[in-house]
Amino acid sequence: MAKKPQLAIDTRPWRDPAAKPFVRIKNVTKKFGDTIAVHDVSLDIYKSELFCLLGGSGSGKSTLLRMLAGFEQPTSGTIEIDGQDMTQVPPYNRPINMMFQSYALFPHMNVEQNIAYGLKRDHMPKGEISDRVAELLALVKLQDYGKRKPHQLSGGQRQRVALARALAKRPKLLLLDEPLGALDKKLREETQFELVKIQESLGVTFIVVTHDQEEAMTLATRIGVMNQGEIAMIGEPTDIYEFPNSRFVAGFIGSANMVEGVVTEDEPDHVRIRSAELGCDIYVGHGVDCAPDQLLWWAIRPEKMHLSREKPEGLNGANVTRGIVEDIAYLGDMSVYQVVLDSGKHIRVSQTNSVRGNPDAITWDEPVFVTWGDNAGSVLTV
Amino acid sequence: MTTAHEPTIPPPRRLRPWNAVERRLAKVGISGRVLVLLAPALWLLVFFLIPLAVVFGISLTTKQFGRPPYSPLLTTEGGTVQLTLHLNNYIRLFTDNLYVAAYLSSIRIAAIATIITLLIGYPMAYAIARSPDRWRNILLMLVILPFFTSFLLRVYALTGFMRGNGVINQFLGLFGMPPLVMMQTDFAVYVGIVYTYLPFMILPLYTTLVKLDTSLFEASADLGARPLRTFLSVTLPLSLPGIIAGSMLVFIPAIGEFVIPSLLGGPETLMIGRVLWDEFFTNTNWPRAAAVAMAMLVVVVVPIMLLQRAQSTMVEK
Amino acid sequence: MRRGWFLPIAAALGFAFLYAPIVSLVIFSFNESKLVTVWSGFSTKWYAELFKDPQLLGAAWLSLQIAAVSATMALVLGTLAAVALVRFRRFKGRTLFSGMVSAPLVMPDVITGLSLLLLFVAMESLLGWPQGRGMLTIIIAHATFCTAYVCVVVQSRLSDFDRSLEEAAMDLGASPIRTFFDVTLPIIAPALVSGWLLGFTLSLDDLVIASFVSGPGSSTLPMVIFSKVKLGVSPDVNALATIIIGIVALGVLGATILQLRARPKKARP
Numbered sequence A: 001m002a003k004k005p006q007l008a009i010d011t012r013p014w015r016d017p018a019a020k021p022f023v024r025i026k027n028v029t030k031k032f033g034d035t036i037a038v039h040d041v042s043l044d045i046y047k048s049e050l051f052c053l054l055g056g057s058g059s060g061k062s063t064l065l066r067m068l069a070g071f072e073q074p075t076s077g078t079i080e081i082d083g084q085d086m087t088q089v090p091p092y093n094r095p096i097n098m099m100f101q102s103y104a105l106f107p108h109m110n111v112e113q114n115i116a117y118g119l120k121r122d123h124m125p126k127g128e129i130s131d132r133v134a135e136l137l138a139l140v141k142l143q144d145y146g147k148r149k150p151h152q153l154s155g156g157q158r159q160r161v162a163l164a165r166a167l168a169k170r171p172k173l174l175l176l177d178e179p180l181g182a183l184d185k186k187l188r189e190e191t192q193f194e195l196v197k198i199q200e201s202l203g204v205t206f207i208v209v210t211h212d213q214e215e216a217m218t219l220a221t222r223i224g225v226m227n228q229g230e231i232a233m234i235g236e237p238t239d240i241y242e243f244p245n246s247r248f249v250a251g252f253i254g255s256a257n258m259v260e261g262v263v264t265e266d267e268p269d270h271v272r273i274r275s276a277e278l279g280c281d282i283y284v285g286h287g288v289d290c291a292p293d294q295l296l297w298w299a300i301r302p303e304k305m306h307l308s309r310e311k312p313e314g315l316n317g318a319n320v321t322r323g324i325v326e327d328i329a330y331l332g333d334m335s336v337y338q339v340v341l342d343s344g345k346h347i348r349v350s351q352t353n354s355v356r357g358n359p360d361a362i363t364w365d366e367p368v369f370v371t372w373g374d375n376a377g378s379v380l381t382v
Numbered sequence B: 001m002t003t004a005h006e007p008t009i010p011p012p013r014r015l016r017p018w019n020a021v022e023r024r025l026a027k028v029g030i031s032g033r034v035l036v037l038l039a040p041a042l043w044l045l046v047f048f049l050i051p052l053a054v055v056f057g058i059s060l061t062t063k064q065f066g067r068p069p070y071s072p073l074l075t076t077e078g079g080t081v082q083l084t085l086h087l088n089n090y091i092r093l094f095t096d097n098l099y100v101a102a103y104l105s106s107i108r109i110a111a112i113a114t115i116i117t118l119l120i121g122y123p124m125a126y127a128i129a130r131s132p133d134r135w136r137n138i139l140l141m142l143v144i145l146p147f148f149t150s151f152l153l154r155v156y157a158l159t160g161f162m163r164g165n166g167v168i169n170q171f172l173g174l175f176g177m178p179p180l181v182m183m184q185t186d187f188a189v190y191v192g193i194v195y196t197y198l199p200f201m202i203l204p205l206y207t208t209l210v211k212l213d214t215s216l217f218e219a220s221a222d223l224g225a226r227p228l229r230t231f232l233s234v235t236l237p238l239s240l241p242g243i244i245a246g247s248m249l250v251f252i253p254a255i256g257e258f259v260i261p262s263l264l265g266g267p268e269t270l271m272i273g274r275v276l277w278d279e280f281f282t283n284t285n286w287p288r289a290a291a292v293a294m295a296m297l298v299v300v301v302v303p304i305m306l307l308q309r310a311q312s313t314m315v316e317k
Numbered sequence C: 001m002r003r004g005w006f007l008p009i010a011a012a013l014g015f016a017f018l019y020a021p022i023v024s025l026v027i028f029s030f031n032e033s034k035l036v037t038v039w040s041g042f043s044t045k046w047y048a049e050l051f052k053d054p055q056l057l058g059a060a061w062l063s064l065q066i067a068a069v070s071a072t073m074a075l076v077l078g079t080l081a082a083v084a085l086v087r088f089r090r091f092k093g094r095t096l097f098s099g100m101v102s103a104p105l106v107m108p109d110v111i112t113g114l115s116l117l118l119l120f121v122a123m124e125s126l127l128g129w130p131q132g133r134g135m136l137t138i139i140i141a142h143a144t145f146c147t148a149y150v151c152v153v154v155q156s157r158l159s160d161f162d163r164s165l166e167e168a169a170m171d172l173g174a175s176p177i178r179t180f181f182d183v184t185l186p187i188i189a190p191a192l193v194s195g196w197l198l199g200f201t202l203s204l205d206d207l208v209i210a211s212f213v214s215g216p217g218s219s220t221l222p223m224v225i226f227s228k229v230k231l232g233v234s235p236d237v238n239a240l241a242t243i244i245i246g247i248v249a250l251g252v253l254g255a256t257i258l259q260l261r262a263r264p265k266k267a268r269p
Helices: A061-069 A111-121 A126-139 A155-167 A185-202 A213-219 A237-242 A247-252 B017-027 B032-059 B088-095 B097-129 B133-148 B151-162 B167-174 B186-211 B214-222 B227-238 B240-255 B259-264 B272-282 B286-316 C006-028 C045-050 C054-087 C094-106 C109-127 C135-159 C163-171 C176-205 C208-213 C221-230 C235-262
Strands: A023-032 A035-045 A050-055 A076-081 A096-099 A173-177 A205-210 A222-227 A230-235 A257-266 A271-275 A280-284 A295-300 A305-308 A320-330 A334-341 A346-352 A367-372 A378-380 B074-077 B080-083
Touching: A023 A061, A035 A061, A035 A076, A035 A230, A050 A061, A050 A213, A061 A096, A061 A173, A061 A205, A096 A155, A096 C163, A111 A126, A111 A155, A126 A155, A155 A173, A155 A185, A185 A213, A205 A213, A213 A237, A222 A237, A222 A247, A230 A237, A230 A247, A247 A257, A247 A295, A247 A378, A271 A295, A305 A346, A334 A367, B032 B286, B032 C054, B032 C094, B032 C109, B032 C135, B088 B097, B088 B286, B097 B133, B097 B186, B097 B240, B097 B272, B097 B286, B097 C006, B133 B186, B133 C006, B133 C235, B151 B167, B151 B186, B151 B259, B151 C006, B151 C221, B151 C235, B167 C006, B186 B240, B186 B259, B186 B286, B186 C006, B214 B227, B227 B240, B240 B286, B240 C094, B259 B272, B259 C221, B272 B286, B272 C109, B272 C208, B286 C094, B286 C109, C006 C235, C045 C235, C054 C094, C054 C135, C054 C176, C054 C221, C094 C135, C109 C135, C109 C208, C135 C176, C135 C208, C163 C176, C176 C221, C176 C235, C208 C221, C221 C235
Parallel strands: A050 A205, A050 A222, A096 A173, A173 A205
Antiparallel strands: A023 A035, A023 A076, A222 A230, A257 A271, A257 A295, A271 A280, A295 A378, A305 A367, A320 A334, A320 A367, A334 A346, B074 B080
């Protein structure tokens, strides 16, 4: 894998091996009968992080969240929060609050009563409760809605009440299960930024479960991609997108062209991969932990490739192949070209439409050359 | 950001009284779960299941004078316990024509009445299910309302309706028609069963019919099926669980019906519930009544199982 | 779909069939004449007659007491049974338990009545309890079959229940018992009310089971009505029926209106 740039002053505790994690999930496994929902997951989450668990349905992300909240007991493994073992602590004694996917607002209580519910359970004095409720209503901009019942609110308002209620007890850790899942697209985009703002201003650690990769990319400091009960990759959004560690992650996040190849040159500073599918060699400008003749995969994002009519000057006699434009999807800011290679393999190449109404743009059925840089793709061994 | 550890978790909270109660119970191995299950389970065991066993036991004794009016099952004589079983009640059930005829006629009357109820109830349930939303709840309430009013009084209302000089015959008289004899016939019993059990038929039918997606009918029509064809090949099969559940809800209690045959039926209307009643109250032959009950139970077991299956498929949908 | 005439007409005839006898019964309760079928002028004298009949009033009072107590017992037992069936996914004897809960719904009354009577007699000779038969044995019998009805009503409400509401309460620091009283109970309350009402009316209505398990001097209202009805149609029974039907109709109407009002309205845009 390529070296990541190191910043001089790093504010990201996960890059500091000496940093103490706030939430430590150790070898947690959860079985329901014979099915394994979560398999041997270990995960460290640091203070003030906004950590996203990203995965499809049935990937185990929700089960993991429910184990953090205490609604499910791990079959094996431990969960520590701030150094304390939480495995045996019932949900009502955990310093954690959760925002539910369905919001789970109590239908028989009004907005104020919903928000005050957790505070009453802590026997907070009445005056303090009403102050705190007012403060939270202001935070989520619902000052005038305190006396309404949940069914008198819109979806977006309910979502904000649920957030306010979950924040009322000032938890150190907030779990959010698909917090924006029930909102329509436009509202979702607005709310995303609001959520991040609230998280940053309160300094609360957020763990968000989502199936929406765009949402995860926007919100998260780090993302844990889950697949079939296991963590496939943990990393910052750029790592996950630019440096996927497996074919699953490369294919799950964004779109990627993936080809099979065989290692023909294995040097400390570069490798060369022969790919019949691609119809050319791939020259990779860094060392890869592999053996000669090993079968592996190479993945590249559509926007990392370039189309041209003339054959560009050979880059070490590799990284260029030819094909015919089969289809073009015009998206406004860019166009996605579907190119069929000589081997019959289809690849997708996106090109920015930087010239307005370009009459000279590459069009249907044109033979084209596809090129890419030495470090544009990822070499994947699993 | 500092990496120093700061204590953020509050010390364990003061125990609330409820928590203390829970803990104390948990210590002796009683969780809330066990208590919740145990109370109804024990009650039903003692007052539902065991009574059926007692009925079976007493059906194997014989009538005698005294209190209780049946021979003991177990007798102790000189230190030995003796179990005496009398099969004569069951033998009588099969040999005495009265009982055989009563069973057969109960099943016949219940079956015919169930079919009539289905034929009347299905269009009603279908009409309610297809009615506009604002009507639906009112119509449903109109179906449920008689169910809440006294069963006995509704049967009584029918007698006022069907008597020789009742409402129907007075109405017919207006047109110069001769009065019909309806009371004290099997016909009156059919009307009585249909009348009192109609809500039991309509409700499960409505539940299945209302869940049917209207696009199914549109799809069927779109594919060229006429309304009748659509009904036969789409609606009817899909509402089968409701048909079975509704039919069984009418059929099972109708078999054991006592009030309807004794108020509406004639002396020759034989139904097993009435036979059991007479055996018990008139002849005070408790063992015989118990045997009749056991045989009735055998008759209704299969319909009960059908009902349970239909209900579970209705729930799954 | 094209609407034909068949369904509305069939439904209208069906409803006419359901209501015509009741309506005629109500009308004739206001008849002057003792002959129930010949209209001879408006009168409320049969209602006055009703309140002079000590046997009827006594039976009505007994029935109301029995209905209230047995409906309350059935409410507790049926709710517990429903919670067990909906919330405890797997436990030993689940099939037997669910069978025991639902079988009384369809068990012919004569069997239920006979079996309970035989049980009470056997228990009395073995344990010396219950001594004789009367109000107590009727209450036990009614509580048993009403439990099944309450259970069905509560069960359907509980299975619609969003479990995350309870989880949310626990997440906010409420213990399981606290959660039950703060969240679960208020939300299933309408089902509990209708379950209780159902039990109450079923108990008030029962003739067969009560006839088996009652003792001398404890005749319930249906038992008294039945003995009157067997002698033929009488106008005071019409009056009594009208009162009962009126009360029930008002009750059901009220409950329906309450439920419609409690139902969440559509969210505002």
